[in-house]
Amino acid sequence: MRWEGISEFVCVAEYGSFTRAAKALGISTAQVSRQISALEERLKIKLLYRTTRKVSLTEEGRVFYEHCRSVLDGLNAAEQAVSNLQSKPQGRIKLTAPVTYGEQQLLPLINDFMMQYREIEVTAFLSNQQIDLVEGGYDLAIRIGKLRDSTMMAKKLSLRTNFVCATPAYLNQYGVPRTLDDLSQHNCLLGTRDYWHFVEDGTEKNLRVSGTIQCNSGYSLVDAALKGLGIVQLPDYYVQKHLASGALVSLLDDYREPKESIWALYPHNRQLSPKIRLLVDYLAERLV
Structure with missing residues (x-):
């Protein structure tokens, strides 16, 4: 009796919907509702606020959810540990990642991973x-920078650095910017935003810049800079080889913003899947 309604309650708490929870569990919405009502009656506690538009946790529901989530994770871990003794990682992994980072850094590693683990299939959507x-x-999901969704589990995979750079020929003709104010005298090649990130006197700041080119393709901006x-500001994986060859020169290094973290993000209810853990660990070992 004490287990009845627990899975349904956790699923509704995570999906924020009786209908979506029922679909995930493969049962009817009415059954989910009955089980949770019976659970609330048994506990003598209201766990959920229900409106026609959304479902949310009460304060008591939030506390109960955290404990139930831990219990279910432990049960999943126990089942998985036994299963892993007699099986190898297999099945499909559906993932998403930023377009350029996915193309340049991630997917080549995933291809290597799949050569090693032939029983695993991958569906990747870059966006x-x-x-x-x-x-x-x-x-x-692979995400870059600060995380917004606190309901997900996350593991840091790597770091990236943004560089401001230009060609020696451009700098010989127009001068080398020494301070952030100097950028107002230069043609700044823009991406999707009209500001760049810096740190000045220990404080992070967004500096509005302008130029004759704005494009949402990092490749095009590198080509324009070359x-x-x-002058361009782009992540290291766009410009590293050009900096190493001397084709581009790094600028304003004293104002460079802190390195951004690159994360693997995954839902609570999938954190213990062996194939997911295997891929995440594989990427963490090889991404630099």
Whole structure:
């Protein structure tokens, strides 16, 4: 009796919907509702606020959810530990990642991973949009920078650095910017935003810049910078080889913002899957 309604309650808490929880559990919405009502009656506690538009946890429900989630995770871990003794990682992994980072850094490693683990299949969707993992049925997301969704589990995979750079020829012609104010005298090649990130006197700041080119393709911006059309700010994986060869020169290093973290993000209810853990660990060991 003490287990009845627990899985249904946790699922509703995580999906925020009776209908979506029922679909995930493979049962009817009415059955989910009955089980949770019976659970609340047994506990003599209201666990959920229900309206026609949304479902949310009460204060007591939030406390109960945290404990139930831990119990279910422990049960899943026990089942998985036994299963792992007689099986190897297999099945499909559905993941999403930013477009350029996915193309340049991630997917080549995933291809190597799949050569090693032939029983695993991967569906990858590259997008710069913040996709809802639960709603989209994703097992894993690769995200860069500060995380917004605290309901997900996260593991840091690597770090990235943004560089401001230009060609020696451009700098010989227009001068080398020594301070952030100097950028107002230069042609700044823009991405999707009209500001760049810096740190000045220990404080992070967004500096509005301007130029004759704005494009949502990092490759195009690198090409423009290499042709001497202006100064660019881009992540290391766009410009590292050009900095190493001397084709581009790093600028304003004293104002460089802190390195951004690159994360593997995954829903609570999939954190113990062996194939997910295997892929995440594989990426963490090889991403630099």
